[in-house]
Amino acid sequence: MSQQHTAPPGAHRPSPELPEPPEQPRLADITRSAGAPAELPRVLDYDAQPAALPKPRKRRVAVLFIALGAGLVVVTLLSAALGQMQIPVTEVIGSLCRRAGLSCGAAPSHPLADAALWEVRFPRVVLGVFVGAALAAAGAIMQGVFGNPLADPGIVGVSSGAAMGASLMIVTGLAAGSSFALPIGAFVTGTLTAMLIYSMARSRGRTQVVTLILVGVAVNAFCGAALALMTFAADMNQREQIVFWQMGSLAGALWDAVATVLPLLVVGLVLAFGIAGKLDLLSLGDDAARHLGVNIERLRIYAIAIVAVLTAAAVAFAGIIGFVGLVVPHLIRMLVGPGHKVLVPASALGGALLLVLADTFARTAVPYAELPLGMITALIGGPFFFILIKRSRTKNGGWL
Amino acid sequence: MSALQRLGRSLTAPARPALGEIVVRAVDVSIALGGTEIVRGVSCEVRAGEVLAIIGPNGAGKSTLLGALAGDLSYGGSIELEGREVKDYPNRELALRRAVLRQTSTIAFPFDVVDVVKMGRAPWQSITSVAEDDRVIAQEMLRSDTFRFADRNFTSLSGGERARVSLARALAQRTTLLLLDEPTAALDINYQEQVLAVARQSARRGNAVIVVLHDLGAAAAYADQVLLLADGAMQAAGTPGEVMTAERLSEVYRHPVRVLPEHDGSLLIVPVRFADEPPGDPTQQPPETTAESETSP
Numbered sequence: 001m002s003q004q005h006t007a008p009p010g011a012h013r014p015s016p017e018l019p020e021p022p023e024q025p026r027l028a029d030i031t032r033s034a035g036a037p038a039e040l041p042r043v044l045d046y047d048a049q050p051a052a053l054p055k056p057r058k059r060r061v062a063v064l065f066i067a068l069g070a071g072l073v074v075v076t077l078l079s080a081a082l083g084q085m086q087i088p089v090t091e092v093i094g095s096l097c098r099r100a101g102l103s104c105g106a107a108p109s110h111p112l113a114d115a116a117l118w119e120v121r122f123p124r125v126v127l128g129v130f131v132g133a134a135l136a137a138a139g140a141i142m143q144g145v146f147g148n149p150l151a152d153p154g155i156v157g158v159s160s161g162a163a164m165g166a167s168l169m170i171v172t173g174l175a176a177g178s179s180f181a182l183p184i185g186a187f188v189t190g191t192l193t194a195m196l197i198y199s200m201a202r203s204r205g206r207t208q209v210v211t212l213i214l215v216g217v218a219v220n221a222f223c224g225a226a227l228a229l230m231t232f233a234a235d236m237n238q239r240e241q242i243v244f245w246q247m248g249s250l251a252g253a254l255w256d257a258v259a260t261v262l263p264l265l266v267v268g269l270v271l272a273f274g275i276a277g278k279l280d281l282l283s284l285g286d287d288a289a290r291h292l293g294v295n296i297e298r299l300r301i302y303a304i305a306i307v308a309v310l311t312a313a314a315v316a317f318a319g320i321i322g323f324v325g326l327v328v329p330h331l332i333r334m335l336v337g338p339g340h341k342v343l344v345p346a347s348a349l350g351g352a353l354l355l356v357l358a359d360t361f362a363r364t365a366v367p368y369a370e371l372p373l374g375m376i377t378a379l380i381g382g383p384f385f386f387i388l389i390k391r392s393r394t395k396n397g398g399w400l
Numbered sequence: 401m402s403a404l405q406r407l408g409r410s411l412t413a414p415a416r417p418a419l420g421e422i423v424v425r426a427v428d429v430s431i432a433l434g435g436t437e438i439v440r441g442v443s444c445e446v447r448a449g450e451v452l453a454i455i456g457p458n459g460a461g462k463s464t465l466l467g468a469l470a471g472d473l474s475y476g477g478s479i480e481l482e483g484r485e486v487k488d489y490p491n492r493e494l495a496l497r498r499a500v501l502r503q504t505s506t507i508a509f510p511f512d513v514v515d516v517v518k519m520g521r522a523p524w525q526s527i528t529s530v531a532e533d534d535r536v537i538a539q540e541m542l543r544s545d546t547f548r549f550a551d552r553n554f555t556s557l558s559g560g561e562r563a564r565v566s567l568a569r570a571l572a573q574r575t576t577l578l579l580l581d582e583p584t585a586a587l588d589i590n591y592q593e594q595v596l597a598v599a600r601q602s603a604r605r606g607n608a609v610i611v612v613l614h615d616l617g618a619a620a621a622y623a624d625q626v627l628l629l630a631d632g633a634m635q636a637a638g639t640p641g642e643v644m645t646a647e648r649l650s651e652v653y654r655h656p657v658r659v660l661p662e663h664d665g666s667l668l669i670v671p672v673r674f675a676d677e678p679p680g681d682p683t684q685q686p687p688e689t690t691a692e693s694e695t696s697p
Binding site: 053054147148149280281282283288291293295338339 | 508
């Protein structure tokens, strides 16, 4: 019997940094008269010998950021070089240098190379970077707000809500009048949809995944119908624009579009980074986050507005490109953990990288034809989503 | 905009009350949830240096009362924390003064244990230095014996380990008022005693601790005051010896309870156990036997 009371050797073996534990309290020491601190039984207390905390994964984070940054530079240069007109990377660098007033890189070998780069390729690549960053950052924030790795602007319907607003602008002809009409329309309906989803999917301070996905199904169905109606009502030119939109594409990107998206993206990313620390607390659940001083409702509404801004920035000119917001944050989380202060900027970089890569593939895979970008991201993202569902099922024993 | 306001409002660490000063004063508190009155007419005072245990049968309103004391639920009457009504505190000011440990501890994403405990320092951001925060975190992790698995994933821990990590997080908040909702429920005997001893030690160093407990013996041993709730009403309040009498506990819990004073002055509180059934033919079991076995704990 007494053998059961002695712990097996090594069961409570302290780690190297751990100071020797003080003596356990003896039964006789525990008396009701223990009022003064001096007479207290000894409990686990290491006040006198503070130990070093395990080091945060700073190296890993630094390596990730360097890898993502370098990868993004390489991929953007390659993306600018590849296409119907092959331009060597050295010439791409040379063209960039000439604009910057420097003399480096190679001179263009084709008379139209410079024009092709600056009027077609560069705006497209830059828009790809922006859209990818916006989508992935929006996905990371959304997952943090809902406390669920399956949340994504595309799946829950924010993207199609924003697409509806943008299509409305196209059909009413407002988009032809002002380059800001599209993003504003996308932003307004995107925000409204996000708020609707939020209010529908939450009950008693929790978001059930099933509810979230079901609300997403309903929202996507409704927005799909609205888009179909607008396609029906539109004239030929507008119709083409709308269809183009739903498939998602960066084709025909202009510097105007880049200039419109940039401020939305910058504002969205800066605000997103600002709330990143609080999103960590939110993962403890509503009550625990409130106990740590977070104003939950305000944070949620603020975060959803940020998601709407970022989604609008992405959707306004590129249309619906799904799964980037789902895949990228998940991969980053697997690499460096779920802390949002790293997750949000790393996801932005990763999203940019993935989208430029996907777009390069979309326009070079088939000669003289262009695959829709949304189709490619869905081809990668769909199976990934299955794996994610399967994993969360086996891990949590169901929908959790 | 709100970020600017937060920067402008420079927060400072709240002043610590002296030992014996009243930290929480609840007067005639009533709480209604969904139209039903769960708790009514509860009054209590907890001073710095004291542990108050809330005991009572299931559904007595213990956790609900704790929720109101934490500022989570709206309440009638008055709950003053350090002289100010709990519901009038801004969230962060409240987070600097009271920490809460709930029964369930879940997390949405796989954070490391050390990061979870670190979250307990969130209210102190820009009040204390990072070095100071790290010192507090290390201390509380050692105190709750979670330091050994500091870099493990919270989602990979057992229920008892999670409970201790959550305790470390609550303690890392370093608040004057500590609210614990059944902190010993998932723990083995060693940690049950350790956790309650840590809570009382925190009280002795100048804090107030309110703890909901099911273990009557532990409540008698570790609490200075006991509040006995039944059906949302206060049945008795006072020192463990005054409140926890055999007659009163037997009546409130609707089960005979024996209270035996030990030679060292502590109280041993044990329910009277059900008598064993003689083995019988399972096919001819009288219906009242099944009813009785259902009520046995």
